[in-house]
Amino acid sequence: MIAERVAASTVSEAREGGKRPAARAPAPSVASGATCPTCGGSIRINDGDRSVRCGYCGSALLVATPRGVQSFILRPKITPAKARLAGIRYLAEKTNNRLRTRHAAIADLKLIHVPFWRLRGRLMGWVSGERTALVKVETVSDDPSTSQVRTTVREERKPYSRLVFKRVDWSAPACVLPCLGLQGISLRTDFLDWDALDDRKRSEHTIALPVRSERRVRRDALSFLKRLVVPAGTNVRASRFHFFDSRLSLYYYPVYLLRYGCAGRLYTITIDGGNGAVVRGDVPRKRSVDSKKLFFAPAALAFLAATWLPLVLIPVLVLYALDTAGAKRFLPPHEWLASRINGILGSED
Amino acid sequence: MTETLCIKPLRCGHCGRELPVMGQLVTFQCPDCSRYWVLSRDSLEPVTVYRAAPAEAGAGNGDGSCVYLPFWVVEVDGAGLKIQIDEAVKELQSAAQAVIRTGYEGEDVKKLPAASEISHLAARIESLGIFKVYVPAFKSLNTYAYLKVGRLLTRIQPSFGLERSDGAGHPILCALRAEEAVALVDFIFFATLPESIQSNGDFLDKIFLSPARPPRLVEFPFKERGASLVSVIGGFWISGRLVQGVESLVE
Numbered sequence: 001m002i003a004e005r006v007a008a009s010t011v012s013e014a015r016e017g018g019k020r021p022a023a024r025a026p027a028p029s030v031a032s033g034a035t036c037p038t039c040g041g042s043i044r045i046n047d048g049d050r051s052v053r054c055g056y057c058g059s060a061l062l063v064a065t066p067r068g069v070q071s072f073i074l075r076p077k078i079t080p081a082k083a084r085l086a087g088i089r090y091l092a093e094k095t096n097n098r099l100r101t102r103h104a105a106i107a108d109l110k111l112i113h114v115p116f117w118r119l120r121g122r123l124m125g126w127v128s129g130e131r132t133a134l135v136k137v138e139t140v141s142d143d144p145s146t147s148q149v150r151t152t153v154r155e156e157r158k159p160y161s162r163l164v165f166k167r168v169d170w171s172a173p174a175c176v177l178p179c180l181g182l183q184g185i186s187l188r189t190d191f192l193d194w195d196a197l198d199d200r201k202r203s204e205h206t207i208a209l210p211v212r213s214e215r216r217v218r219r220d221a222l223s224f225l226k227r228l229v230v231p232a233g234t235n236v237r238a239s240r241f242h243f244f245d246s247r248l249s250l251y252y253y254p255v256y257l258l259r260y261g262c263a264g265r266l267y268t269i270t271i272d273g274g275n276g277a278v279v280r281g282d283v284p285r286k287r288s289v290d291s292k293k294l295f296f297a298p299a300a301l302a303f304l305a306a307t308w309l310p311l312v313l314i315p316v317l318v319l320y321a322l323d324t325a326g327a328k329r330f331l332p333p334h335e336w337l338a339s340r341i342n343g344i345l346g347s348e349d
Numbered sequence: 350m351t352e353t354l355c356i357k358p359l360r361c362g363h364c365g366r367e368l369p370v371m372g373q374l375v376t377f378q379c380p381d382c383s384r385y386w387v388l389s390r391d392s393l394e395p396v397t398v399y400r401a402a403p404a405e406a407g408a409g410n411g412d413g414s415c416v417y418l419p420f421w422v423v424e425v426d427g428a429g430l431k432i433q434i435d436e437a438v439k440e441l442q443s444a445a446q447a448v449i450r451t452g453y454e455g456e457d458v459k460k461l462p463a464a465s466e467i468s469h470l471a472a473r474i475e476s477l478g479i480f481k482v483y484v485p486a487f488k489s490l491n492t493y494a495y496l497k498v499g500r501l502l503t504r505i506q507p508s509f510g511l512e513r514s515d516g517a518g519h520p521i522l523c524a525l526r527a528e529e530a531v532a533l534v535d536f537i538f539f540a541t542l543p544e545s546i547q548s549n550g551d552f553l554d555k556i557f558l559s560p561a562r563p564p565r566l567v568e569f570p571f572k573e574r575g576a577s578l579v580s581v582i583g584g585f586w587i588s589g590r591l592v593q594g595v596e597s598l599v600e
Contacts, residue, residue: 034356035356036356037356037358038355038358040523043356046372048373049372049373050371050372050373050374050375050388051359051368051370051371051372051374051377052370053370059358059359059367060358060359060360060367060368060369060370061356061357061358061370062356062357062358062359062361062388062393063355063359064355064356064388064391064392089511124495124533124536125536126535126536126539126547126553127546127550128549128550128553128554130549130552159548159551160548160549161522161540161544161550161551163536163540163547165493165495165496165536234552237550237551237554238551238553238554239535239550240535240553242367242533242535242536244525244532245525245529260377270557291489307396309509348453
């Protein structure tokens with residue numbers, strides 16, 4: 001049996017002292033939302049399986065390519081009370097216990113299932129272009145009498161091409177939620193117990209609607225991955241990519257949005273409904289007093305108050321000394337001052 | 350946006366017997382009538398599975414047991430491919446001449462691959478008549494295995510005999526659908542080209558391989574040599590770890 005031979009080859013390899021073949025991570029099993037056509041039982045399907053056996057009647061079933069997009073939902077693992085507690089703790093921690101529940105009034109706590117697009121599959125492609133690198137070039141002067149070496153920086157372009165073949169697991173929020181704080185859920189999806197989202201579950205939960213279309217998501221994912229496979233400083237001249245074995249699905253992840261009011265303003269704290277961690281939170285800023293302003297402004301005023309008299313007297317004295325020296329005789333100060341004032345204001349004579 | 354999986358009873362389209370569950374594999378063999386079926390988009394289609402036999406008698410009869418790995422063999426018309434190559438070169442040449450006339454040298458200047466390499470490639474493809482691209486269909490832990498094994502076989506273009514594989518109790522380890530294999534043909538062909546041509550994006554961008562006939566599912570024999578698998582046809586070797594054992598795929 002060929003199947004046994006391949007299995008045996010990997011086993012014998014391990015026995016012979018070679019490294020153990022990399023263990024395949026158990027494929028996450030999800031309730032597909034589909035039912036067995038023979039007995040009507042719910043079917044759980046491992047990721048990537050094309051044929052399964054019904055867990056109830058034992059019928060062999062074919063899993064054909066799903067039409068459209070499959071949706072999954074995760075039930076929250078924490079209760080609203082725990083989410084509220086996590087929010088309050090976060091608030092106290094972030095404000096150094098300055099702000100507590102007695103200062104902030106909790107307006108509401110909502111459980112929302114936020115949609116995330118997830119694209120899995122394999123990407124094969126080819127990219128070609130030019131890679132730009134800055135190269136330092138040292139040139140010796142032509143004049144033999146001088147041994148001057150000039151260093152110049154030159155832009156050098158080298159042809160670049162690469163065949164790309166990689167597994168893809170990409171996810172991104174499917175809706176615009178400024179206070180969400182989650183960028184993707186690829187890792188979470190493998191370890192959590194997701195249920196297929198059907199009409200009944202849809203009516204039971206508050207779910208945010210995806211705003212990005214399937215086509216746009218595929219385009220976004222492809223452009224993101226293209227950027228990922230091309231190193232910085234590469235001018236791509238041509239590329240061709242193909243996603244295959246790909247599965248696009250929507251995952252509705254639970255988050256609690258805790259809104260509270262403080263000093264006439266509303267703030268939001270986002271709590272992960274899966275593990276109770278605060279993923280993002282707004283806290284009122286403490287009215288801080290600028291110590292520089294507190295010190296420098298009074299110091300400048302004090303300096304001016306202490307020095308305004310000498311600052312006026314010194315120029316007057318210098319002017320008086322100059323005039324006395326110019327006249328070569330002693331000028332009575334009051335007469336000199338009167339003549340100066342007359343000179344500035346203008347005499348009536 | 351429909352959100353239901355298409356679940357159907359897994360039965361032989363000929364005799365109605367329940368087919369064995371194969372996990373992630375897409376080919377099934379009926380235990381009663383020994384017919385092979387392959388999963389197409391949302392149904393099972395009959396498929397003929399071939400087994401490659403070495404062209405020279407006696408080759409590959411050495412020690413060690415054989416492991417048969419499936420490949421989709423996509424046949425491309427060599428003459429058509431040569432025409433594409435000639436046209437691409439002509440287009441790039443005219444673009445380059447236009448650049449010389451205008452004296453402009455900017456980033457958009459189309460570059461030509463080395464003429465000797467192109468002519469060698471075109472001559473080889475033309476001489477073959479039918480150019481075969483081998484797309485690995487087995488499941489692999491290492492995604493580069495597809496590229497490596499496919500590139501090696503496509504580069505060698507081995508000659509071999511074909512015999513129908515229809516023995517009972519002989520599952521095929523195929524995890525790739527035929528339409529997916531056709532979509533990968535371009536990339537495997539590009540991987541076989543010399544590096545100077547591979548790095549010329551302007552040239553490759555104009556090459557599209559289209560199959561001359563539907564792809565054929567062919568099993569190629571590999572011999573176990575320690576931790577490696579040595580191809581009986583072609584003589585190259587690959588690491589045994591590249592091929593994912595079916596123990597984790599089949600129930």
